[in-house]
Amino acid sequence: MYSYFFERTHAPEEGVIFVEMPFGVKDGYDFDRFYNGILVPLLRRIHLKPERSDGIYGPVGILELIIRSIQRAEIVIVDLSAASVNVGYELCAAQFYGKRCVFIAMEGSKIPTDLPNNRVLWYSPTNDVFAVHTFEEQLTAQIEALRKEPAEEMGPVRYVGMTRVPGTVKDVKPEYATVMTSDGDLGFLTGADIDYTRVYDDLTKRLKIGEHLNGGFVIDPVTQRPKYSLLNAEDNPWPRIASAYPLGTAFRGTVVSTSAVGAFVRIVGRVNGLVLKRSFPSGLPAVGEELDVEISRVDLTSRRVGLELQHPRVPVPLALPQVGEHFEAVVDRVVPVTAEGRGGYALLELEGYKRRGLLLAKNMTPELREDFDKGLLQPEEIITVEVISVDREAGKMLLRDLEDQLSEPRPE
Numbered sequence: 001m002y003s004y005f006f007e008r009t010h011a012p013e014e015g016v017i018f019v020e021m022p023f024g025v026k027d028g029y030d031f032d033r034f035y036n037g038i039l040v041p042l043l044r045r046i047h048l049k050p051e052r053s054d055g056i057y058g059p060v061g062i063l064e065l066i067i068r069s070i071q072r073a074e075i076v077i078v079d080l081s082a083a084s085v086n087v088g089y090e091l092c093a094a095q096f097y098g099k100r101c102v103f104i105a106m107e108g109s110k111i112p113t114d115l116p117n118n119r120v121l122w123y124s125p126t127n128d129v130f131a132v133h134t135f136e137e138q139l140t141a142q143i144e145a146l147r148k149e150p151a152e153e154m155g156p157v158r159y160v161g162m163t164r165v166p167g168t169v170k171d172v173k174p175e176y177a178t179v180m181t182s183d184g185d186l187g188f189l190t191g192a193d194i195d196y197t198r199v200y201d202d203l204t205k206r207l208k209i210g211e212h213l214n215g216g217f218v219i220d221p222v223t224q225r226p227k228y229s230l231l232n233a234e235d236n237p238w239p240r241i242a243s244a245y246p247l248g249t250a251f252r253g254t255v256v257s258t259s260a261v262g263a264f265v266r267i268v269g270r271v272n273g274l275v276l277k278r279s280f281p282s283g284l285p286a287v288g289e290e291l292d293v294e295i296s297r298v299d300l301t302s303r304r305v306g307l308e309l310q311h312p313r314v315p316v317p318l319a320l321p322q323v324g325e326h327f328e329a330v331v332d333r334v335v336p337v338t339a340e341g342r343g344g345y346a347l348l349e350l351e352g353y354k355r356r357g358l359l360l361a362k363n364m365t366p367e368l369r370e371d372f373d374k375g376l377l378q379p380e381e382i383i384t385v386e387v388i389s390v391d392r393e394a395g396k397m398l399l400r401d402l403e404d405q406l407s408e409p410r411p412e
Contacts, residue, residue: 021079187228
């Protein structure tokens with residue numbers, strides 16, 4: 001004997017209406033004609049998506065398809081006409097899941113005694129124009145009223161914790177990816193459901209169509225609906241971080257990486273906090289160096305932690321040459337003039353100094369300028385230059401190109 005174990009496996013979808021009603025001709029009335037000629041056009045006119053069990057298909061049995069459709073429905077319409085056993089079974093399933101139901105019946109039908117307090121909207125078996133118009137007005141008003149009421153449905157039982165089910169990426173947009181699971185369900189994966197250490201702003205840079213994922217379904221804490229995720233909620237470190245590291249918490253951490261924005265210091269697990277570059281006027285610390293820091297910001301939504309140094313580093317003035325000094329400088333970088341008029345300079349390394357000097361195109365000799373304009377000036381070439389300007393506060397110096405006089409023999 002087959003028995004179906006009821007559990008919640010699908011979330012409701014806005015606008016989906018599942019219709020539970022008799023099929024074919026019963027007691028001399030054509031219910032298929034009523035469904036296709038009156039109900040479907042009406043529901044579509046008010047921008048709803050009607051479904052009936054004879055119009056749903058899938059790789060599983062019809063009962064499983066019906067149960068899925070009931071779960072997916074925002075509202076269920078139940079036709080109590082003709083005392084249909086199938087309709088009674090589907091009604092029990094809808095009420096088990098806590099669905100909002102609209103009851104309709106053909107005039108003269110006997111309503112089950114178990115439903116005495118539910119309002120029933122009656123329609124005429126003659127389908128005359130006035131009766132149909134009245135019924136449509138009542139049905140529209142009832143649906144609109146129910147949609148304004150808060151849903152009190154059963155939560156998805158199977159998604160307590162994480163239900164692992166492999167999936168394949170079917171479509172990728174910057175905000176989310178559509179995943180088809182191995183059992184035929186569709187799920188949506190956001191940039192917050194890939195890695196607990198960060199939130200991806202553009203999933204097209206992280207996922208590819210056809211890529212296989214080993215994730216599963218979890219309950220979104222905001223919408224309370226199932227979503228596809230690569231993360232197990234039980235492994236989420238952020239609630240622990242928020243409680244263990246409130247604002248102002250001081251600790252010693254290790255620098256694990258640096259970037260153009262600053263230094264990342266390990267907090268717990270794989271979660272790092274950022275110390276901005278402005279905190280290091282003498283240069284970023286080395287990877288592996290320990291810093292005394294404190295929590296200045298915790299953003300759970302973006303998964304970012306801001307840190308401040310407890311003992312700000314005192315800037316050490318960088319040594320700069322004097323105006324008028326000459327050097328045989330090594331070309332480090334060449335920036336040609338762009339179509340927008342930007343660029344037009346070379347950065348040169350001066351022996352004994354960390355700062356690079358700036359040689360503008362206008363300060364080049366005619367010979368060097370010709371090579372520069374033709375793209376012949378390359379890194380690692382040696383150029384004789386003179387320091388013509390020094391900004392010690394900004395740590396900048398301007399150079400001008402000289403004739404190769406330093407390479408000429410000096411007079412005795």
